[in-house]
Amino acid sequence: MSQKEIIINEPDKTEINVCCTTCPRECIMTVHLKKGILDSVEGEGCKRGKKFAQKEITTPERTLTSTVMVECRDKAYLLPVKTAAPIPKKDMALAMNVIRKTRLIGPCLMGDVVIPNICGTEVDVVACRSIKEENHAC
Numbered sequence: 001m002s003q004k005e006i007i008i009n010e011p012d013k014t015e016i017n018v019c020c021t022t023c024p025r026e027c028i029m030t031v032h033l034k035k036g037i038l039d040s041v042e043g044e045g046c047k048r049g050k051k052f053a054q055k056e057i058t059t060p061e062r063t064l065t066s067t068v069m070v071e072c073r074d075k076a077y078l079l080p081v082k083t084a085a086p087i088p089k090k091d092m093a094l095a096m097n098v099i100r101k102t103r104l105i106g107p108c109l110m111g112d113v114v115i116p117n118i119c120g121t122e123v124d125v126v127a128c129r130s131i132k133e134e135n136h137a138c
Helices: 047-058 089-101
Strands: 004-009 013-019 028-034 037-042 065-072 075-083 103-105 113-115 125-127
Touching: 013 047, 028 047, 037 047, 065 089, 075 113
Parallel strands: 065 103
Antiparallel strands: 004 013, 013 028, 028 037, 065 075, 075 125, 113 125
């Protein structure tokens, strides 16, 4: 099942199934909307579920992971990177375009900011691994 699935779509009422990802239980919740406004949430298995469902319906966010090319001396490596926090789902494609065009020169350490404030989201893209000149795999 997809992250969100609309199961009833009437002019006044809509029910949307949302699969929660905040804990290992992965509860499937039903979000009830009346005239496009959140009315209630059913099926949450923990206290974080309702908050997740509300956010998923109004402003969904995701952590973005990718790779960036790093040139170190005469070799090139792919550096795994991720956003330091979730970013709005609507900004994902634009953020990927920025990441895809990014090239680094020289060594970098895990946790270094590779792209600050990606797409104006106030979230940095950070290195998930160190790449050093003498030993790129450490």
